Amino acid sequence: MSSHYPGHHPSSDMLRSYCAGELDDVVSIMVAAHINFCPECQKQAARIDDELAANALEYSSVEPSKPLDLAAMLEKATASEQTAPPSPRDKILNTAPSDQIKVSIRDRQIAVPPVLSGIVERSGPWNHVVNELWQSPVKGHGHGYQVDFIYMYPGGTVPSHTHNGREITLVLDGSFSDSEGEYAAGDFLIKTSQDEHNPISERGCLCLAAIDAPLHFTSGISRLVNPFSQLFFRSEA
Amino acid sequence: MLQVTQSIVSESPDQSRPASNESQLLEPERLQQLMCRIVNRRDKHALSEIFELLSGRILHFAQRQTGDIEAAREILQDAMMAVWQKGHTYNSDKAKVTTWLFTIVRNLCYDLGRRKMSRPQLVSGESLYADLAPEENGFIENDCHDIEALDNPKIEAALDQLPQPQRQAVALVFLKECSHQEAAEILGIPVGTLKSRVRLGLARLSQTLTKRSLGYE
Numbered sequence: 467m468s469s470h471y472p473g474h475h476p477s478s479d480m481l482r483s484y485c486a487g488e489l490d491d492v493v494s495i496m497v498a499a500h501i502n503f504c505p506e507c508q509k510q511a512a513r514i515d516d517e518l519a520a521n522a523l524e525y526s527s528v529e530p531s532k533p534l535d536l537a538a539m540l541e542k543a544t545a546s547e548q549t550a551p552p553s554p555r556d557k558i559l560n561t562a563p564s565d566q567i568k569v570s571i572r573d574r575q576i577a578v579p580p581v582l583s584g585i586v587e588r589s590g591p592w593n594h595v596v597n598e599l600w601q602s603p604v605k606g607h608g609h610g611y612q613v614d615f616i617y618m619y620p621g622g623t624v625p626s627h628t629h630n631g632r633e634i635t636l637v638l639d640g641s642f643s644d645s646e647g648e649y650a651a652g653d654f655l656i657k658t659s660q661d662e663h664n665p666i667s668e669r670g671c672l673c674l675a676a677i678d679a680p681l682h683f684t685s686g687i688s689r690l691v692n693p694f695s696q697l698f699f700r701s702e703a
Numbered sequence: 704m705l706q707v708t709q710s711i712v713s714e715s716p717d718q719s720r721p722a723s724n725e726s727q728l729l730e731p732e733r734l735q736q737l738m739c740r741i742v743n744r745r746d747k748h749a750l751s752e753i754f755e756l757l758s759g760r761i762l763h764f765a766q767r768q769t770g771d772i773e774a775a776r777e778i779l780q781d782a783m784m785a786v787w788q789k790g791h792t793y794n795s796d797k798a799k800v801t802t803w804l805f806t807i808v809r810n811l812c813y814d815l816g817r818r819k820m821s822r823p824q825l826v827s828g829e830s831l832y833a834d835l836a837p838e839e840n841g842f843i844e845n846d847c848h849d850i851e852a853l854d855n856p857k858i859e860a861a862l863d864q865l866p867q868p869q870r871q872a873v874a875l876v877f878l879k880e881c882s883h884q885e886a887a888e889i890l891g892i893p894v895g896t897l898k899s900r901v902r903l904g905l906a907r908l909s910q911t912l913t914k915r916s917l918g919y920e
Binding site: 539581 | 727747750751754755757758759760761762768776779780783784786787798799801802804805806808809810816817822824825826828830831832833834835
C-alpha cells in the first residue's frame, strides 16, 4: 500500500451513516477500507463517533419501557471472572490486524486492508471481460447487487459506458483515470446514471466495485455488444 | 438495490435527545472514576452505578438500531459484560467513557443485527470499526501528586524530560516496582491508560538514552 493519501472520499453523510451503523455491510466494508488508507476520514469518523456518543449516551438515563432487572443482569455479567476463550466464529471474524490479506492475480499478490478479508474469501476466479480488463466476482454476500474485484493490466481501457444504476468503486492498488480525473489507491468514488466515462489505466489497477445494474455501453463497436453487459452483470439474487 | 440512498438521504432526527428537562448532562469525571473502580478494584457497585446511569439510553439506542426490544436487552447484557471484562482496554487519554461505550454498543448492534437478519457474516463489528480507535498521540495533563525523588541520578535526569503523566507511570512501574494495577490505582486512572503512558514514556526514554549514549546530544 502506498503513502499516497486519497483525494476522493465518501461524503460526510455517508461517513456519518457508517459510524451510526446504518450502511449495509458491503458498503460499510468499502468505507472502512477507504478509512484504512485515509487519515483525514479516520479523524473525521472518530469525531463523528464522539458526537453520536454524546447524543446517544451523555445525558442521564431515560426510563426503559419495561423495567429492567439490573441486579440480575449484573449478576450474569460478573459471573465469570475468566475471560471466555474466543469462539470459533470470533476467530473467523476477528482477523488480527497483523494478518496480511492479499488478492492474487496471476503472479501478483496485492496486499489489501484486513477489513476486506470476508470479501476476499468469497471472491471467485478471474474472468476475462474485455481488452485488458479482468473481473473476479464476489459471491455469497447476500445482496441483490453485484460485487467484483476488477483488475486492469497496464494500458487497459473500458469502453465508454454509463451506469444504469449506481456504482461504488474503491481503488486498492495502482491507478486509473477518466475525463473527470485520476484515481489512486484508497480513492472512493460513486458513479451514477448521469456519469458517462471510459476509464484508462496506464499503470494497471485493482479495484473493488459494487454495482447495482448492468453497464450501458455507449460508444463504437461496443454498442453492438451491449448484450455483453449481461455477462458483466450477474446478480446474486 | 444498493441501500446507500436510504440511509444517506434520511438524516434521522435525533430521537435520543431527551424531551424532558429532567435529563442532566452526565459528569465525565464521575464516569471515569467509576471505570477506574471497575477495572482497578473489580468494584461491582461501580458497574451497577454506571449502568443505572446509562442502561436506559443504551437500551433506547440498541432498540432503534435493531428494531427489536429483545435484541436490545441482549445487547445491554453483552455491553455490561464487555465493560466488566474488557474495561482494561479503556484508555482515558484516548476517549471519553461515553464514546468508548458507544463504540462497544454500536459494534454489538452491528453483529446482532446481521445475525438476526440471517445475513452472511462478512465482517465483525469490531473489525469493521477497528481503524477508528484514535491514534496514541500523547497524554492528558492531570494533577496527580508528584512521586518521591529517585535514587538513580542518570535515570532521574532522563525521566525529568518526560511529560509528567508518563514520568509518573514509568517511575511507579519500573522504579517502585508497582504492578500495572497498583500504579493505576495510585494515579486514579484506568489500567489501559496507565499501560499506554508507560509505553509512550519508555519509547521516549529509550530515544533519549540511545541518542545520548551515541553522543548526539
